[in-house]
């Protein structure tokens with residue numbers, strides 16, 4: 001294309017004002033904020049200009065100004081539609097990973113959702129004691145529930161478990177030494193690393209033992225005048241297997257008593273229920289860990305507990321009282337929606353069977369194979385009825401799902417899946433189309449098939465999921 005010809009094409013592009021005067025765009029301006037429409041039109045025009053200069057926008061000698069206007073208006077309408085969609089939106093989780101950190105970890109029980117909605121839409125007694133009419137503590141109800149459920153002496157809840165660890169270390173060990181096993185210097189989710197959190201807290205990390213073995217003697221030898229604490233960290237998202245020796249929390253408590261040092265256990269996931277009767281790995285519950293006698297225990301609210309994002313700190317009053325007075329506590333405090341959701345979640349645990357029925361994370365962890373298979377056949381049927389048969393082949397199969405969220409990394413949960421083998425596109429392309437669809441769907445790809453794991457899908461999602469798959473295959 002000659003430079004001259006390009007200049008003519010560029011001149012034929014409408015101006016922003018001309019676009020805004022178009023009747024269809026005027027209508028858009030009635031329905032949407034001016035800034036949204038204006039930015040969309042500007043972006044489309046900038047794109048068209050670039051396209052003409054690079055040759056990506058095909059043009060002809062005899063192209064008319066109206067054709068360009070038509071194109072720009074159409075693209076502006078699409079850009080506006082895209083821009084008004086909330087960035088954070090619902091995703092159907094067909095990965096089978098129950099605590100998927102990228103997908104928001106735990107989903108809340110109905111009671112917890114209702115509690116959030118009530119405090120979000122009304123004033124509440126967040127920091128008012130209604131009985132005496134004076135200032136109250138936002139943590140009061142949570143403290144009572146947590147101590148009653150776990151047997152801990154005192155409790156405190158902060159923004160997340162990373163904040164819980166930071167606050168505990170900063171309160172009990174700032175400027176002094178904390179002894180940790182080399183095998184427990186975990187990284188979780190790429191942003192939480194024990195050595196880095198410890199550096200932020202002002203505590204000095206003293207590593208002991210080897211990656212696979214740390215003996216009680218290693219801790220004893222490292223204790224000196226500057227030692228403030230012995231720390232045990234749950235190796236949440238990995239396991240060291242083979243020749244291993246981990247010093248247990250109770251062994252650390254014994255050493256702590258010998259030297260008059262506090263012991264802290266960062267449990268990471270922390271479960272209030274023993275889930276081994278459902279075939280899940282035997283992990284000590286929070287209550288069992290507390291019985292071993294550590295001074296401080298921390299865990300997440302949105303991992304196995306199945307509540308909102310929060311960091312739960314349990315332990316001896318002496319330490320928790322000090323943490324409450326640390327100015328950092330104000331910086332990492334929870335908001336009213338978290339208080340509401342966590343209170344409702346903890347109340348579910350007052351009846352264990354009810355907790356398993358009502359808390360989605362526990363439901364998904366314990367659901368039996370028969371139900372998963374029924375769900376898979378139901379999804380297959382729905383897909384058969386909405387799908388163009390020439391586009392893909394479907395099979396119902398057994399599969400394996402993961403707990404996720406850095407919890408129970410070796411657990412393999414037998415599940416049922418629907419495997420979709422697309423004929424005209426790759427499984428990866430189908431996965432991407434589903435991700436960008438409405439509602440968005442996340443599945444996993446295995447041997448060029450898209451796997452839809454029924455463990456993390458509830459009955460009401462089956463129909464929209466089937467339609468989303470049909471839609472994605474059509475493109």
Ligand SMILES: *Cc1c(COP(=O)(O)O)cnc(C)c1O
Pocket residue numbers: 160161162163165186188192233234235236237266267268269299300301310311405406
């Ligand atoms: C997950 C985890 C954390 C971080 O908890 P968040 O609630 O994600 O901040 C800390 N320690 C361990 C051992 C964990 O597993």
